[in-house]
Amino acid sequence: MSTDGEKARAANIFDVARLAGVSHQTVSRVLNDLPNVRPATRLRVEQAITQLRYRPSPAARALVTRRSRTIGLITTGGPDYGPSSTVLQFNEAARHARYAVSMASMLESDPESLRSAVELLLRQNVEAIVLIAAHRGALDAVRGVELGVPLIVVESSGRSGFHSVGIDQYHGARNAVRHLAELGHTSIVHLAGPADSMDAAERVRGWRDELAERGLIAREPMWGDWTPASGYRHGGILADLVLGEGVQGDSARSDAGFTAVLAGNDQMALGLMHALTQRGFVVPRDVSIVGFDDIPEAEHFTPPLTTMRQDFNALGRDIMQTLLAVLQDDESPDLPSTAPELIVRESTAAPRVVVAPTPVGASRK
Structure with missing residues (x-):
């Protein structure tokens, strides 16, 4: 009505x-x-x-009869590896489908900024709009905007109410925790991305559910901002947690701290490893670490990083396939989310008895 x-x-x-x-x-x-x-x-x-x-x-x-063969693309948030890779692969998929892409990028996703971006794209006679929604606020903002053309949202929850495409961050996080648990880890900390990130929220949900299913305790996650600096900062906090809990002599109870960390992305994992190494921890002998994304540098970390690889090539193709189906009024359901792949490298191993980290410059007997 x-x-x-x-x-x-x-x-x-x-x-x-x-x-x-x-x-x-x-x-x-x-x-x-x-x-x-x-x-x-x-x-x-x-x-x-x-x-x-x-x-x-x-x-x-x-x-x-006045088809422009142009797609509008709106990106929100900073130039992080995941969204940037998604943009690149979607542009490639659109080119193969003989469509041009007109982009509007914004750091903030408030209604006014989003409305301006939509109006800019509509003036270019786009046939549809793709929104890469880094934060849930972008979805709230777009609900109040008059579009007039089909909208495809790239987000991981699958609960946006729009046609959506995404990578299954929830099961990716569960698989990462499963890997650590099957190695024998029972105290698995999570360094999550920003609290308003939908990808971060899905990974937190997967981490909690996998721990709960195994009867393991989930501490309150730490919230980073995707940067190595935030990983470094929280790595110092984690180190202080162990060092400040009365660890003395050659060993301590395994429940004095943690034996593994799931980092919300590879950049935070890098900063985390840096901070722990500075304080005498050895990865993975003292702490196992799993990242997320599998950035090109991940296999060259010291040690090479175990991580969850996301298939951004497939995501770009899925966005375009969904978009074409919507333009043709194909009433088939949206494509299922792709699942990240576990890439096991040298930053994870079975836990050992927790020992006090060796001071930098000293040797462990």
């Missing part, structure tokens, strides 16, 4: 598209009595036209 605001003005083709749950191109195909429209879809469009008392203009009838 139309709102009071819609009744106060003449309905347009985008109003009909929203009410019928289709793209404006499909409304135009119905208006022009063109083929390749499902009977059920055609009926919904005709009912929306009647309900809104829509009178098509010649321009509206011609919309379907």
Whole structure:
């Protein structure tokens, strides 16, 4: 049913598209009595036209023949490895599908900034918009924006209410914890990404659930900001936790601290390893560490980093495949999320009896 605001003005083709749950191109195909429209879809469009008392203009009838073959892409948040790789691979997939991509990037995802980005892209006659949503605030903001074209959201929860594509961060985190638990670790700390990040939230959820299923305690996660500096800062906190709990002599009880850390991304894992090594810990002899992303540098860390590899090539293809299906009003469900792959390297090993870390410069007997 139309709102009071819609009744106060003449309905347009985008109003009909929203009410019928289709793209404006499909409304135009119905208006022009063109083929390749499902009977059920055609009926919904005709009912929306009647309900809104829509009178098509010649321009509206011609919309379907004025395809721009241009996709709008909005990115939110900083230039982190995951979103940047997603942008690169989506652009490549779009090029192979013979579409151009017009981009709008923003650090903040408030409604005003998002509305400006949408208006900029719509002025370029884009056929659809892809939103790479780093934070849940971007989803809240876009709900109040009049788009008029199909929207595809790249996010990991699958609960946005939009057509969405993403990588299964939840099961990725569970697999990382499973790897550590099967090595014998029972005290697994999580250094998470920002609290408002949807990817970080899904990884926290997976970490908690895998520990709970195994009867292990989940401490409150530490919250970083994806940077090596935040990993270094929290690595110092973790080291102080062990050193400040009365660790004396050659050994301490294994419950005096932690034996493994799941880092929310590889950059934070790098800073974490730096801080722990400075304080005399040896990875993985004293602490096992798992990262997330498998950045190109991960296999060259000291030691090489065990991590969860995300297939951004597949994600770019999945975004484009979903987008094309929506433009064609294909009513099939969204594609399932791809799962990260565990890449085992030298930063994880079975736990040993927890010992006091060797002071830097000293030798362990």
